[in-house]
Amino acid sequence: MKLLTLAALLAGLTGAVGATPVGLWKTIDDETGQPRSxxxxxxxxxxxxxxxxKLLVPPATPDCVKCSDERKGQPIEGLTILRGVRRDGEANWGGGDILDPKSGKVYSVRLTELDDGRRLEVRGFIGVPLIGRTQVWERLEP
Known part of the structure; x- marks a missing residue:
């Protein structure tokens, strides 16, 4: 019994250190507090x-009409909005970008895992992280 408990504890520790944001997330709008996608x-x-x-709130138009790159005119559902993000510390990821399909703007992004990977702080910014917006996403599945 003690061996089983020790194995479970070690597995939990290993999972926390090696955790990544890989999985399915529910996005929460930072302005309304409502789930979006x-x-x-x-x-x-x-x-x-x-x-x-999956979009939880239907957009005014189903396509990314305000996008200015190769995603212009593409359906929002199925659209890649997060790209090129790499590990930057134990619980942080950065160096990539995130697209706001509503405005068509692309921002630098930093991801920070919270609550043992159950929530994800998504910070979009221009220039320095101090100037930007933050959403906290909730994990739906690993």
Whole structure:
């Protein structure tokens, strides 16, 4: 019994240290506090990307009409909004960008895991992280 308890404790510690934001997240609008979408974050070659899997609030238009890059005119549902993010410390990720499909603007991004990976602080900014906006997403599944 003691061996089983020790194994479970060690597995929990290993999971916390090696945790990543990979999984399905419910985005929460920082202005309204309401859920907006489900975003699936995946990792490939040490870099994260995130794609909108499901919209919880129908947009005014289903396509990203305000986007100015290759995503212009693409359906918002299925759109990759998070790109090129890499580990930057034990619980932080950065160096990539995030798209706001509503405005079409692209921001630098920093991700910080909170509450043992159950929540994710998503900070979009221009220039320095002090100037920007923060959303806290909730994990739906690993």
């Amino acid at each position: 489900h975003v699936r974050i995946t990792e490939r070659d040490g870099r994260l990307s995130g794609r909108i899997e």
